[in-house]
Amino acid sequence: MGQAPRLRWAIDTAATPGRWGDLWGDTHFAESLARALRRLGQQVTIDRRDTRERASRAEDDVVLALRGLEIGPPQPGVINLLWVISHPDDVTADEAGRYDAVFAAGPRWARQRADEWGIAITPLLQCTDVELCHPGRAEDATPGTAGRVLFIGNARRGAHRPLVEAAADVAEVAIIGTGWENTPQAGRLVAKSVPNADVGAHYAAARIVLNDHWEDMRRAGFVSNRLFDAVACGARVLSDEIDGLTELFGASVVACNAAGEVGAILGADPDELWPDRTQRLATAERIRVEHSFDRRAASLLEHAVALREGRARASGRLSTPGARRWWQVGRRRG
Numbered sequence: 001m002g003q004a005p006r007l008r009w010a011i012d013t014a015a016t017p018g019r020w021g022d023l024w025g026d027t028h029f030a031e032s033l034a035r036a037l038r039r040l041g042q043q044v045t046i047d048r049r050d051t052r053e054r055a056s057r058a059e060d061d062v063v064l065a066l067r068g069l070e071i072g073p074p075q076p077g078v079i080n081l082l083w084v085i086s087h088p089d090d091v092t093a094d095e096a097g098r099y100d101a102v103f104a105a106g107p108r109w110a111r112q113r114a115d116e117w118g119i120a121i122t123p124l125l126q127c128t129d130v131e132l133c134h135p136g137r138a139e140d141a142t143p144g145t146a147g148r149v150l151f152i153g154n155a156r157r158g159a160h161r162p163l164v165e166a167a168a169d170v171a172e173v174a175i176i177g178t179g180w181e182n183t184p185q186a187g188r189l190v191a192k193s194v195p196n197a198d199v200g201a202h203y204a205a206a207r208i209v210l211n212d213h214w215e216d217m218r219r220a221g222f223v224s225n226r227l228f229d230a231v232a233c234g235a236r237v238l239s240d241e242i243d244g245l246t247e248l249f250g251a252s253v254v255a256c257n258a259a260g261e262v263g264a265i266l267g268a269d270p271d272e273l274w275p276d277r278t279q280r281l282a283t284a285e286r287i288r289v290e291h292s293f294d295r296r297a298a299s300l301l302e303h304a305v306a307l308r309e310g311r312a313r314a315s316g317r318l319s320t321p322g323a324r325r326w327w328q329v330g331r332r333r334g
Helices: 018-022 025-039 055-059 107-117 135-140 162-170 196-205 215-220 225-232 245-252 259-267 277-290 293-314 321-332
Strands: 008-012 043-047 062-067 079-084 101-104 121-123 149-152 173-176 189-191 208-211 237-240 253-256
Touching (some): 025 293, 101 107, 225 245, 245 253
Parallel strands (some): 101 121, 208 237
């Protein structure tokens, strides 16, 4: 198979500079995606808000904007890709229309906005880093969370996390995250943060992992990356309801529609509600194969190469034979 052309990528994130930005989920997401693109032979730089104006941006071939809380403007003269991974209500038709291709982690939102705006939007779900999230990581877990009901996430300013709060009322919940110190759950706080490289170990060793969604993401069908990570580790997961749970994760994720259901679920024998370990491991392997950063990186690279070749044909320049062979073979293999 021919090799894909080696392109210069900039991954644009909403993360702030400094230590606080180091903890952002967008930062971890970008780092995992960058590693996957590099495994495909790509050159990748990750930009935060303070480095978007670097002079070397003019030399990049592709700018991939990870749409979170905010976004920088598209870069003139390059392939501009937009991947909406969170806060979909903030995205406008005008913003999406400025990009060469738009992807969204919510299939229903992608369909609705594409019809409404007349812009092609490709569903591209969130995913997991298979190097960090797998069942074997249980061996690396610390005693503070192993065997307990676990939630990794920050308290929300001005907004409740009903599922987490209901779970804390009826079970021994271990919480890792910021902002919990002045809440009724402060006594359940194990740590304010954990290195992203260790998250998989906590998930793999937990008794049950809790998950919830921001309301706009739940309403738009943006499945949390926490679900992909936890299920890839073979964990039992209790989550709020969202489109696609069963199709994606089978019975490894139990959904509840109201906080009042949490007590009954956590009070039951987990083996009565979740599949046995053999079945969960099979689901974990499927998620790791079908929903990895490597799969997402390959898809993005295919689109970038196709757009680049389209521009070359439109301008009368021939594309590289190697790039064309890679693109054609990639399409035949699906």
